[in-house]
Amino acid sequence: MDFVTQAKKMGVRSLLLQGLTFLSVLTSAFMIWKGMSLFTNSESPVVVVLSGSMEPAYYRGDILFPGQRTFGDRGWRGGGDIPIVHRVMKVHTERENGKQFLLTKGDNNPLWIQRDEIVGRVKGFVPYAGMGTIWMNDYPQLKMGLLGTLCLLSLFSNE
Amino acid sequence: MTATQQTNSSGRVVVNTSNLSELKTTCDNSLKEFLKSKGYDEMHTHTDVKLILGYVGVIFCAIDFAYSWKYPFSQTKWFSYISVSIYAITSGLALLYSYLVQRDTFFVGYNKAKGHIVSAGSSTKRNEPVYRLTLTTRPIRGRQDPPVFNSKPLEVRRPFATWFYEDGEFAGDKFQQEAAVAVENLLNKKAE
Numbered sequence: 001m002d003f004v005t006q007a008k009k010m011g012v013r014s015l016l017l018q019g020l021t022f023l024s025v026l027t028s029a030f031m032i033w034k035g036m037s038l039f040t041n042s043e044s045p046v047v048v049v050l051s052g053s054m055e056p057a058y059y060r061g062d063i064l065f066p067g068q069r070t071f072g073d074r075g076w077r078g079g080g081d082i083p084i085v086h087r088v089m090k091v092h093t094e095r096e097n098g099k100q101f102l103l104t105k106g107d108n109n110p111l112w113i114q115r116d117e118i119v120g121r122v123k124g125f126v127p128y129a130g131m132g133t134i135w136m137n138d139y140p141q142l143k144m145g146l147l148g149t150l151c152l153l154s155l156f157s158n159e
Numbered sequence: 160m161t162a163t164q165q166t167n168s169s170g171r172v173v174v175n176t177s178n179l180s181e182l183k184t185t186c187d188n189s190l191k192e193f194l195k196s197k198g199y200d201e202m203h204t205h206t207d208v209k210l211i212l213g214y215v216g217v218i219f220c221a222i223d224f225a226y227s228w229k230y231p232f233s234q235t236k237w238f239s240y241i242s243v244s245i246y247a248i249t250s251g252l253a254l255l256y257s258y259l260v261q262r263d264t265f266f267v268g269y270n271k272a273k274g275h276i277v278s279a280g281s282s283t284k285r286n287e288p289v290y291r292l293t294l295t296t297r298p299i300r301g302r303q304d305p306p307v308f309n310s311k312p313l314e315v316r317r318p319f320a321t322w323f324y325e326d327g328e329f330a331g332d333k334f335q336q337e338a339a340v341a342v343e344n345l346l347n348k349k350a351e
Binding site: 016017027034037038042043 | 203206207209210213214216217220221223224227231232236239240242243246247250
């Protein structure tokens with residue numbers, strides 16, 4: 001009941017304003033990410049490398065940026081929820097319909113993947129910058145703690 | 160409401176005199192109270208515009224989030240273009256509104272009985288403990304126009320020390336006396 005009385009005292013507008021301040025933290029983060037997605041024309045504009053399978057090129061904790069899809073030696077496959085990075089070893093072009101199949105290193109299945117399954121090509125990378133994401137995945141309390149801190153800070157700031 | 164402002168049971172307001180923003184906010188709130196007590200009802204146009212722009216952006220963001228969560232990227236791309244654009248536009252407009260229209264206004268009050276609207280804005284310069292108050296007024300026209308003021312503003316510039324004791328206590332009544340004088344000057348100027 002205390003929250004309700006306090007809320008009434010503050011007025012609806014004040015509550016809405018505070019709500020907006022808090023929400024704009026979340027929405028601007030999402031919109032920036034979406035904007036980058038649209039710009040790079042790929043589902044996930046930025047990806048953190050989670051495993052060590054791409055060493056010595058990419059280590060655990062690197063962030064990768066996809067570019068436009070062209071030939072490249074590191075293709076990036078969107079299969080399921082998490083994009084996977086593979087090295088493209090061979091390209092096979094069907095003569096009839098021009099469909100291209102790529103064989104990537106590290107695929108567990110013997111099938112070649114189709115070109116349109118490729119989400120993007122790794123254009124650049126920032127080493128170690130993704131460690132934060134890995135820690136947050138390994139320790140979910142960290143993620144909750146960070147989110148909670150951000151919310152509290154936005155509620156207490158004065159304009 | 161600053162979290163660090165303290166009003167204890169006797170009604171004394173004590174602030175940190177080194178914090179310029181606290182000093183300004185205290186004076187702003189006191190002026191607001193003064194004007195409200197003189198029959199000026201607060202007009203929330205500035206706040207409302209920003210709220211509407213903000214929430215439109217939030218709504219589109221929420222819809223886009225839900226849509227792209229459920230369906231793959233290539234399918235939802237078209238909507239994402241729309242929602243990102245709308246979000247950018249509303250955010251941009253809100254920012255422009257804040258800088259160009261609202262500026263440093265913290266209170267707009269309309270007095271139906273007297274038939275005019277008073278707008279109060281204040282600012283401080285870094286490292287300068289001076290309260291710069293700008294008051295403008297305009298008559299209430301037939302319909303509620305956007306609060307853009309044409310009359311020449313009345314500017315009052317006083318050091319904060321005029322109303323604050325050394326320990327940070329705010330001399331509210333002294334401030335309100337000077338505020339009354341300022342508002343009267345404003346309204347008399349208008350009548351000339």
